Amino acid sequence: MYTQAMDTMSKTDAAELKKPVRSAEDLAREERFEARIDAGDFIEAKDWMPEHYRKTLVRQISQHAHSEVVGMLPEGNWITRAPTLKRKAILLAKVQDEAGHGLYLYAAAETLGVSRDQLYDALHTGKAKYSSIFNYPTLTWADVGVIGWLVDGAAIMNQVPLCRCSYAPYARAMVRVCREESFHQRQGFESLLVLMQQGTEAQRAMVQDAVNRWWWPSLMMFGPPDANSPNSEQSMRWGIKRISNDALRQKFVDATADQAKVLGVTLPDPDLKWNEERQSYDFGAIDWDEFWRVVNGDGPCNRERLAARVQAWEEGAWVREAALAHARRQALKEAA
Amino acid sequence: MSDTTKAEGGGRGATNAPTAAGEWPLWEVFVRSKAGLDHKHCGSLHAADAPMAIQMARDVYTRRQEGTSIWVVRSDQIVASDPAEKDAYFDPMADKVYRHPTFYVLPKSVDHM
Numbered sequence: 001m002y003t004q005a006m007d008t009m010s011k012t013d014a015a016e017l018k019k020p021v022r023s024a025e026d027l028a029r030e031e032r033f034e035a036r037i038d039a040g041d042f043i044e045a046k047d048w049m050p051e052h053y054r055k056t057l058v059r060q061i062s063q064h065a066h067s068e069v070v071g072m073l074p075e076g077n078w079i080t081r082a083p084t085l086k087r088k089a090i091l092l093a094k095v096q097d098e099a100g101h102g103l104y105l106y107a108a109a110e111t112l113g114v115s116r117d118q119l120y121d122a123l124h125t126g127k128a129k130y131s132s133i134f135n136y137p138t139l140t141w142a143d144v145g146v147i148g149w150l151v152d153g154a155a156i157m158n159q160v161p162l163c164r165c166s167y168a169p170y171a172r173a174m175v176r177v178c179r180e181e182s183f184h185q186r187q188g189f190e191s192l193l194v195l196m197q198q199g200t201e202a203q204r205a206m207v208q209d210a211v212n213r214w215w216w217p218s219l220m221m222f223g224p225p226d227a228n229s230p231n232s233e234q235s236m237r238w239g240i241k242r243i244s245n246d247a248l249r250q251k252f253v254d255a256t257a258d259q260a261k262v263l264g265v266t267l268p269d270p271d272l273k274w275n276e277e278r279q280s281y282d283f284g285a286i287d288w289d290e291f292w293r294v295v296n297g298d299g300p301c302n303r304e305r306l307a308a309r310v311q312a313w314e315e316g317a318w319v320r321e322a323a324l325a326h327a328r329r330q331a332l333k334e335a336a
Numbered sequence: 337m338s339d340t341t342k343a344e345g346g347g348r349g350a351t352n353a354p355t356a357a358g359e360w361p362l363w364e365v366f367v368r369s370k371a372g373l374d375h376k377h378c379g380s381l382h383a384a385d386a387p388m389a390i391q392m393a394r395d396v397y398t399r400r401q402e403g404t405s406i407w408v409v410r411s412d413q414i415v416a417s418d419p420a421e422k423d424a425y426f427d428p429m430a431d432k433v434y435r436h437p438t439f440y441v442l443p444k445s446v447d448h449m
Contacts, residue, residue: 172379173379
């Protein structure tokens with residue numbers, strides 16, 4: 001699951017991050033740092049790094065982690081209602097993977113000097129964002145397949161370049177995530193294929209309906225157009241981001257348009273057309289008002305998702321405390 | 337393997353003391369992928385105690401038969417070299433070319449020894 005962190009930071013944060021460095025010593029260190037980046041070096045947790053680089057990464061990695069964790073909710077909705085035991089086992093494995101991805105990413109963010117509880121707190125109080133896509137509801141079983149195909153497909157497009165991120169703990173986490181993500185996309189496509197090829201008329205209509213609802217939000221996962229993504233440039237220079245929003249989005253459209261034909265569904269865009277000259281698909285305008293509405297808290301499920309996270313956290317408090325109390329008592333026993 | 341061994345662990349007390357905030361302590365996870373290979377650092381996680389850390393490491397890092405053995409160690413128990421002293425520590429070795437077999441030029445007939 002991708003994070004739209006670059007583009008959704010608050011104006012104050014963005015301004016603060018652009019403050020000039022202070023001392024000559026800092027300047028020299030920053031120059032050495034930039035030289036390492038230019039040389040393609042990886043930066044490790046204990047290496048010196050500019051504050052802006054650190055904060056940008058904390059924001060991006062934690063938002064990415066939040067997205068993985070919140071991303072379990074729309075799919076978890078269908079675990080008890082999966083149509084067969086096989087699909088239930090697959091979905092359970094996938095949701096467990098998302099939890100694991102969240103953990104890899106939180107651990108990577110923690111290497112930058114923030115605690116897990118601080119990160120959770122930022123999510124639970126609404127200070128931190130997560131990917132806009134998870135604020136849409138999963139209305140039918142076909143939504144689970146479409147999330148695998150489109151949402152995880154878009155995530156993979158975004159995440160593969162992040163395996164080469166200049167910050168090594170993030171890059172290592174992404175390698176692990178990407179290795180597991182391919183199963184997510186393939187199981188989604190395969191479950192849709194079964195519905196389209198062996199299903200009833202109503203089941204095929206259900207798949208088409210799910211595609212209609214998820215297509216545009218999936219395109220929004222890549223973030224605003226490059227022209228409106230002012231923080232991207234610095235991130236590209238620092239090797240945190242490797243490919244621009246628009247370039248990734250185009251790559252996704254090109255790959256998906258052909259997959260839709262195999263599946264036998266239409267993508268809900270009358271302007272989607274192969275452009276012989278560009279050797280790419282042209283596609284219609286994205287409703288960015290909707291994107292910003294959802295990012296800023298007013299999507300169909302924002303409140304529900306956040307409430308579910310907060311409830312899980314609060315209701316789990318006694319378990320966390322009991323485990324610590326048990327560990328303390330065991331330690332005392334061993335010492336005695 | 338020092339991703340998590342930085343000053344961030346500084347607020348943590350001695351072994352088995354939880355963080356002030358009541359957070360579960362941080363553990364580093366090492367997995368042996370198959371017999372005959374070394375345990376390799378693969379990440380970290382929070383757990384209340386050692387048995388829980390092992391259990392969670394299994395769930396988080398070996399969901400697809402990635403390992404046959406797991407080590408966990410409290411992050412605050414790892415002592416790491418200081419990256420600021422990297423040059424002083426490691427660079428002098430670049431001058432010691434005589435530590436490498438390629439430094440010694442031998443006649444062709446015996447060069448594969």
